Amino acid sequence: MHTLHQDLGVPPAVNASGKMTALGGSVLGEGIIAAMSDAARHHVVMDDLTTAVGREIARATGTEDGCPTTGAASGVAIAVAAVIAGTDLSRIEALPDAGDAPCEVILPRGHSVHFGAPIRQMIALGGGRPVEVGSANKVTADHLSGAIGPRTAALLYVQSHHAVQKGMVTLAQTIEAGRRHGVPVIVDAAAEEDLRHWPATGADLVIYSGGKAVGGPTSGMICGSAALMAACRAQYNGIARPMKVGKETLFGLVQALREYGSATPGGHRARMEKLAARLAELPGITTRVVADEAGRDIHRTELTVDAEGAGRDATRLAAELAAHGIHLRDHQSLTGRLYIDPRPLRPDEEERLVAQLTALLEGEGR
Structure with a gap:
């Protein structure tokens, strides 16, 4: 099925950065979409x-x-x-x-x-x-x-x-x-x-x-x-x-x-621990799970990029991922650190992120 994303030439992004205005805020739940649709009719x-x-x-x-x-x-x-x-x-x-x-x-x-x-x-x-x-x-x-x-x-x-x-x-x-x-x-x-x-x-x-x-x-x-x-x-x-x-x-x-x-926000710590362990096997990458710097109940996977081992610095790695439609939290890329925020990231998107990082760091992107 042809979509408006395709018509506009703006494909959906994989958001591992967080609830960011630059990436469209939040993906809406079906109840919210239904409420907005109801409003549009009257x-x-x-x-x-x-x-x-x-x-x-x-x-x-x-x-x-x-x-x-x-x-x-x-x-x-x-x-x-x-x-x-x-x-x-x-x-x-x-x-x-x-x-x-x-x-x-x-x-x-x-x-x-x-x-x-x-x-x-x-x-x-x-x-x-x-x-x-x-x-x-x-x-x-x-x-x-x-x-x-x-x-x-x-x-x-x-x-x-x-x-x-x-x-x-x-x-x-x-x-x-x-x-x-x-x-x-x-x-x-x-x-x-x-x-x-x-x-x-x-x-x-x-x-x-x-x-x-x-x-x-x-x-x-x-x-x-x-x-x-x-x-x-x-x-x-x-x-x-x-x-x-x-x-x-x-x-x-x-x-x-x-x-x-009626929802209970969660820090997703266990999920990020598993992701950190997987990504730690990639060349030039050191990982750990860190709490949100402003004290919110959010845990993220931190990637510290060794430029020599990874073949590029953190800023370039973030740019290469973005070119493939995958956006990491790059506020501190100049210090060699990137972050993966679990909140907007679906399981299938997480797998896509891992696959693309692996291809860049172990494949022809080296």
Whole structure:
């Protein structure tokens, strides 16, 4: 059967990298696909649907209310806009010009990440002025408190593998500083798995991706108090208008949240141990199983590539695999390390990965 993949000349990829935007986020379950198909067959009052989806987000996260978004990145922009403009329509329509409203968003320098775009730009889209404090590998609570002033709109904390993990101010310290100075705390927890944990810390607004750990379509959500979520939804009259979410995506997000609540995320450690043992037999490859650097319940197979033994370095090996449609997690390829993430990888795709690695390292690719 001829497929649209073939028509477009874009074959399906083998994703051993993780729930990555660059690889299309998640492969959707049949229940989610059915929900999106149902939405596609009917009209609906979008304001009513958005409000109803907010209730579903609240149920899943243990908060008062929620606001759906196109993704975690737009969630950052909308959350910033909400704390700056609230529900004041004149201010909403003026953004990203904040006028005389407090607009500084303070974040640790080690959290000023690039996730495909700079988070500073997402802050600016919402009318905020990012203020980085401390150094890339050292930020204390005193750095935060010392930067808070009359122009401060929020503190931003990024919980991500992209962020520096050592020497950073903790979320508890961030929240304490926010409480002491009367400043809301925004947490970007895009790919985190425990949807109830981060709101329970006392953060005022928490942002998640709907297309990563949750396993839904490309989407996102913000959760928090009813007042702040009303302010987030109000931004759809302003900067969030080009970020509006379609009815099919909203239905898919709700179904994903319902299914996610009944599922138990797993680290797949035993599976990765078996894979590591198989790949350790290949020339130039040393393997081990490692836990996720940001503390999530994920275990991956780490490949350390000896350039002489493998006939190429890690960066070239990753590129050669990508040319065959197989994508490894290559964030640290310059240090000689590649990673295999089990979550999006089907058993048949795992076998294809092993076969292709073997052909490259033992066959004519040498």
